Amino acid sequence: MRTEQDAQRICQFRRHEHLAHKGEVQDKVYKLQEGWASRYCVLPDGRRQITALFLPGDYCEPQWLLSGKSDLPIVALTPVKAQTVPLAGIHAKPGDGVMKLLRGVLEAHDRQTSWIVSLGRKSAIERVTDLLAELFQRMRSHKQIVENCCTMPLTQQDIADVVGLTPVHVNRVLGDLRSRGLVRFSGKTLHLPKPEALGIPSLSQAEAAPGRDPAADRRILAA
Amino acid sequence: MRTEQDAQRICQFRRHEHLAHKGEVQDKVYKLQEGWASRYCVLPDGRRQITALFLPGDYCEPQWLLSGKSDLPIVALTPVKAQTVPLAGIHAKPGDGVMKLLRGVLEAHDRQTSWIVSLGRKSAIERVTDLLAELFQRMRSHKQIVENCCTMPLTQQDIADVVGLTPVHVNRVLGDLRSRGLVRFSGKTLHLPKPEALGIPSLSQAEAAPGRDPAADRRILAA
DNA sequence: CGCGGCATTGAACACCTTCAACAGCGGTGG
DNA sequence: CCACCGCTGTTGAAGGTGTTCAATGCCGCG
Incomplete structure (x- = not known):
């Protein structure tokens, strides 16, 4: 059975x-x-x-x-x-x-x-790149990345509803990223030519302890 | 000892x-x-x-x-x-x-x-009222509300860093809410004359017990 | 008294939204 | 087969919400 x-x-x-x-x-x-x-x-x-x-x-x-x-x-x-x-x-x-x-x-x-x-x-561009970077890394952790490509079934409306923007603005942001050579779409598959440019660590150095930012803390402590 | x-x-x-x-x-x-x-x-x-x-x-x-x-x-x-x-x-x-x-x-x-x-x-006004409402209700669940007043130690800078706005805009929003009679500040204590107007349920209907299974809890602990 | 943090206000500006129109594309039905 | 429709993506122009920069007042505290 x-x-x-x-x-x-x-x-x-x-x-x-x-x-x-x-x-x-x-x-x-x-x-x-x-x-x-x-x-x-x-x-x-x-x-x-x-x-x-x-x-x-x-x-x-x-x-x-x-x-x-x-x-x-x-x-x-x-x-x-x-x-x-x-x-x-x-x-x-x-x-x-x-x-x-x-x-x-x-x-x-x-x-x-x-x-x-x-x-x-974060600004619109940062939010969209953050999302693409997060998804890329989650896909990678599930072994679903091939040659910096992954499936991206989200519509621009979906992306807008994640990043808190309007669909038309998401469109403009994606167009901007495309014109800068940071992303490429072919149908429902996403290609990231230079993952590092989006803050995505390369596969080898999986995660390295980031260590605190002293300047940041100083701002808080400046009491 | x-x-x-x-x-x-x-x-x-x-x-x-x-x-x-x-x-x-x-x-x-x-x-x-x-x-x-x-x-x-x-x-x-x-x-x-x-x-x-x-x-x-x-x-x-x-x-x-x-x-x-x-x-x-x-x-x-x-x-x-x-x-x-x-x-x-x-x-x-x-x-x-x-x-x-x-x-x-x-x-x-x-x-x-x-x-x-x-x-x-949500808009700036909604975010600020959402925050005040959430804090009011959390204070109430800890029995720290007296006559629709609670302590509000956050500075406008703090509020801005919670709701994702600039301090000056938080100031304008608070001024707006004040002029509409929805909030009043005296020093570090916050007074909400009409909690319902901010979407805060009145005390009586506090919370309909979410109903959890204590036996289930006990089983989880065995892990 | 003087200083620093906090609150307040004004004016100009930027980013994002809104409204509108159109193109591409797949699916459905005549 | 083609016409039609709806969904998705794309682009332009105008407007609004919130930001930025700057100045001022207030108040507690050393």
């Missing part, structure tokens, strides 16, 4: 179909295998903001383990194939599974912190 | 003094008793963004339980008195302590999500 069990644990979603609704009780999490999804929020007057992106390999949403519900909707940005991971199973046999999810929560928390900095203090 | 033990677990910080530095290893968390603190990020060119606020009663930072380090600095915005909670003790005797911290992580995560929406899609 293994094949049948596996089949039960895989589910598919069409583009714009919801993986979760607002306030819905969740007794499972998804592990994305193909396609992208997003958590979003719509204000009463229609303004929309994407607050999280889920890529293949990501858990969606790890904090459901603790909260038991999704307080914002999750929607597929592309056709999605996902594995369902029942929380009951994780609770029954705690251990590795719990830690994986908690690590997922921490990663999401760190990404959100970075986005707050981007949205609060 | 009780008094001596207690004394060891209380520490004080002056305004602008750091509770944690960037990348520092943490073997404890703080529980704030008096005063406010903030996590912040400074860009190379000096732009500053506050990514979290810590009020009396809050844990700072609950996720250190899982990450073991602070990747952004924490600084006191006022004189701070805090209780240190060693993580070794929590790990040694898991139970209630772990869940309190994990709940703190989830609350921080939800607040960050709301701030992404604010920073991405």
Whole structure:
């Protein structure tokens, strides 16, 4: 019965179909295998903001383990194939599974912190390059980069809803980056000729401890 | 020896003094008793963004339980008195302590999500009122509201660094809110004559208990 | 008293939005 | 097969929101 069990644990979603609704009780999490999804929020007057992106390999949403519900909707940005991971199973046999999810929560928390900095203090160009850089690195950590290319299924409207801009301005910013030779699009695949120019560390030096900025601290301490 | 033990677990910080530095290893968390603190990020060119606020009663930072380090600095915005909670003790005797911290992580995560929406899609006036409303409600949940008044130790520069605006524009926005009778400042205390006008629910309907499964919590701890 | 941090106000400017129009493209139905 | 439609991307022009620069007043504190 293994094949049948596996089949039960895989589910598919069409583009714009919801993986979760607002306030819905969740007794499972998804592990994305193909396609992208997003958590979003719509204000009463229609303004929309994407607050999280889920890529293949990501858990969606790890904090459901603790909260038991999704307080914002999750929607597929592309056709999605996902594995369902029942929380009951994780609770029954705690251990590795719990830690994986908690690590997922921490990663999401760190990404959100970075986005707050981007949205609060960075220009349109910086926000877009930050997003492309983050996605490029997440794709790379899931081994989905080939020759500085990766799939980029987001529409300009999607990007706008992530970076807090209008679609037309995202278009202009992308055009600017293109004219400067920093990005190239061919259909739904993104090519970054010089990843370092976007602040993306080369693959070898994975992560090196950044070390604090003394001038920055001095500004705070100048009391 | 009780008094001596207690004394060891209380520490004080002056305004602008750091509770944690960037990348520092943490073997404890703080529980704030008096005063406010903030996590912040400074860009190379000096732009500053506050990514979290810590009020009396809050844990700072609950996720250190899982990450073991602070990747952004924490600084006191006022004189701070805090209780240190060693993580070794929590790990040694898991139970209630772990869940309190994990709940703190989830609350921080939800607040960050709301701030992404604010920073991405809301106007200056909305961002400032959102902040005042959030702080008012957090103060109220810690029983620190008297007659629609609470202490508001943030300077306009601090507020600007939270809501992603310049201090002068924050000043104009506050002046606008004041002229509309929505807020009043007397020194460092904030008075909200009509909390409902800022979207703050009245005290009675405080919170409809989110309803969590204590048994589930206990299972997680076994990990 | 004098100094430094904080609040306040004005004027000019920049960045991003808004509105509008159009092109390309895939899908659907006549 | 082609016409039509909707979605996505692209570009221009005008306008608004928030920034920048600068000056002034206030207040607590050494």
